[in-house]
Amino acid sequence: MDGRFLAFLGVAIVLIVTPGPDTAVVTRNAFRGGARGASLTALGVALGLLTWGAASAAGLAALLAASALAFTVVRTAGAAVLAVMGLRSLVAAVRGGGAAGSEAEPAPERPGAPAFLQGLLGNLLNPKAGAIFLTVVPQFVRPGDPAARLAAMVVVFAAMVCAWLHLYGWLVARARRRFGGRLRRALDGATGAVLIGLGARLATETR
Numbered sequence: 001m002d003g004r005f006l007a008f009l010g011v012a013i014v015l016i017v018t019p020g021p022d023t024a025v026v027t028r029n030a031f032r033g034g035a036r037g038a039s040l041t042a043l044g045v046a047l048g049l050l051t052w053g054a055a056s057a058a059g060l061a062a063l064l065a066a067s068a069l070a071f072t073v074v075r076t077a078g079a080a081v082l083a084v085m086g087l088r089s090l091v092a093a094v095r096g097g098g099a100a101g102s103e104a105e106p107a108p109e110r111p112g113a114p115a116f117l118q119g120l121l122g123n124l125l126n127p128k129a130g131a132i133f134l135t136v137v138p139q140f141v142r143p144g145d146p147a148a149r150l151a152a153m154v155v156v157f158a159a160m161v162c163a164w165l166h167l168y169g170w171l172v173a174r175a176r177r178r179f180g181g182r183l184r185r186a187l188d189g190a191t192g193a194v195l196i197g198l199g200a201r202l203a204t205e206t207r
Helices: 003-017 021-058 060-066 068-097 113-124 127-140 147-176 181-204
Strands: none
Touching: 003 127, 003 147, 021 068, 021 113, 021 127, 021 147, 021 181, 068 113, 068 127, 068 181, 127 147
């Protein structure tokens, strides 16, 4: 492991722990589906990153960045996905407030394909996720480096993201059990508002 790879790991850690859309989706699904929901979401995010890495190697990510129409379509779809998830969280928080015995801890939803797909689509439909492999990773690759080096960076980055989101989601799920019903609903509503805000920001971002 050389100095360039170590430098890449340092930059990757900073990028990974910085909150963004993936973190917000994991937070939402940790509240709704517990640790399992967060874990499935993290796996979806990791698959999205691996797909972006493969697309970058094939030149598709560069094509997306160069095409205003393609960028706008992906960006708009990603913003819509985030906004829908945010609205559903807000609706769930409001409806929960009118239920009898609202202070009782609700059982987590049984997560499955939806949590995984939300993580996957939330990442795939965010052009900024692909930009990492176009702007950050190439800084640590020199002409003549074997393709295996780039592949290793992509896999390591996706694995680090997955591990961090697993840990973060587990902590959120554990903390959820300590909250009263009103606070849980307030946090669910706040997460929904954050997702809507992130969707609005993504919708207005430029290349």
